[in-house]
Amino acid sequence: xxxxxxxxxxxxxxxxxxxxxxxxxxxxxxxxxxxxxxxxxxxxxxxxxxxxxxxxxxxxxxxxxxxxxxxxxxxxxxxxxxxxxxxxxxxxxxxxxxxxxxxxxxxxxxxxxxxxxxxxxxxxxxxxxx
Amino acid sequence: xxxxxxxxxxxxxxxxxxxxxxxxxxxxxxxxxxxxxxxxxxxxxxxxxxxxxxxxxxxxxxxxxxxxxxxxxxxxxxxxxxxxxxxxxxxxxxxxxxxxxxxxxxxxxxxxxxxxxxxxxxxxxxxxxxxxxxxxxxxxxxxxxxxxxxxxxxxxxxxxxxxxxxxxxxxxxxxxx
Numbered sequence: 001x002x003x004x005x006x007x008x009x010x011x012x013x014x015x016x017x018x019x020x021x022x023x024x025x026x027x028x029x030x031x032x033x034x035x036x037x038x039x040x041x042x043x044x045x046x047x048x049x050x051x052x053x054x055x056x057x058x059x060x061x062x063x064x065x066x067x068x069x070x071x072x073x074x075x076x077x078x079x080x081x082x083x084x085x086x087x088x089x090x091x092x093x094x095x096x097x098x099x100x101x102x103x104x105x106x107x108x109x110x111x112x113x114x115x116x117x118x119x120x121x122x123x124x125x126x127x128x129x130x
Numbered sequence: 131x132x133x134x135x136x137x138x139x140x141x142x143x144x145x146x147x148x149x150x151x152x153x154x155x156x157x158x159x160x161x162x163x164x165x166x167x168x169x170x171x172x173x174x175x176x177x178x179x180x181x182x183x184x185x186x187x188x189x190x191x192x193x194x195x196x197x198x199x200x201x202x203x204x205x206x207x208x209x210x211x212x213x214x215x216x217x218x219x220x221x222x223x224x225x226x227x228x229x230x231x232x233x234x235x236x237x238x239x240x241x242x243x244x245x246x247x248x249x250x251x252x253x254x255x256x257x258x259x260x261x262x263x264x265x266x267x268x269x270x271x272x273x274x275x276x277x278x279x280x281x282x283x284x285x286x287x288x289x290x291x292x293x294x295x296x297x298x299x300x301x302x303x304x305x306x307x
Contacts, residue, residue: 021248031255116254116255
């Protein structure tokens with residue numbers, strides 16, 4: 001895995017049911033040469049499939065999604081892509097859902113609406129950590 | 131059922147099994163029936179409260195029947211303790227309320243929080259037009275949600291003048307607790 005400072009770009013899958021939000025996240029990460037968005041998923045099931053296919057460094061995972069929600073998807077992603085770090089990016093308050101997501105072995109929890117730099121910094125952090 | 135032995139109730143007034151508030155209606159109703167033979171409770175199953183020996187009340191279901199032999203009237207009552215059923219009903223109502231609150235919370239998250247978060251991200255990365263459009267759409271979907279939530283109250287005319295008086299002025303600076 002990259003140490004975040006080398007030429008290797010972090011491969012990221014974006015999973016969010018809101019197309020607007022996916023588009024903006026892609027825009028954010030496409031404009032940052034540390035990242036390579038390898039897939040976009042509109043629900044938890046697609047996130048699992050794409051994680052299995054691409055074995056990304058990280059998945060940015062929303063929680064409230066159709067078909068399979070983020071909490072259901074976390075263990076499934078771990079099963080099909082054990083090296084992939086899961087960063088939950090959700091509209092729910094961290095106080096409410098953070099512990100739940102982390103207990104399922106998500107690596108980090110970000111509330112939507114925080115400064116956009118938090119997303120990139122967190123992705124770098126979780127992929128750099130051993 | 132009532133925390134009393136057969137010997138304790140045999141030959142006693144029926145009212146010892148009832149809360150005080152039922153005593154007068156019971157006597158009035160009983161006398162009225164004897165005078166007029168008009169059946170109000172008889173033949174039906176009614177829900178009432180019973181009183182145990184220690185004074186505690188419990189919900190019961192009572193079915194009354196009567197018959198006459200040689201000019202004498204006889205009554206039987208079949209009584210069932212419905213405490214568990216009542217508790218189950220209360221629990222089910224609480225569950226329904228909880229489920230409804232959860233649905234409403236998810237709807238607000240999906241439409242309002244997501245929309246505003248997307249608008250903020252759009253602003254952050256210099257997508258002003260997209261941000262404005264997201265704010266507009268979020269505003270109309272928030273209005274639609276609120277209309278939906280208030281509609282039921284309006285239907286029952288529960289929303290009265292004065293119900294919209296807030297305790298505090300509307301503020302976006304509500305800090306987290």
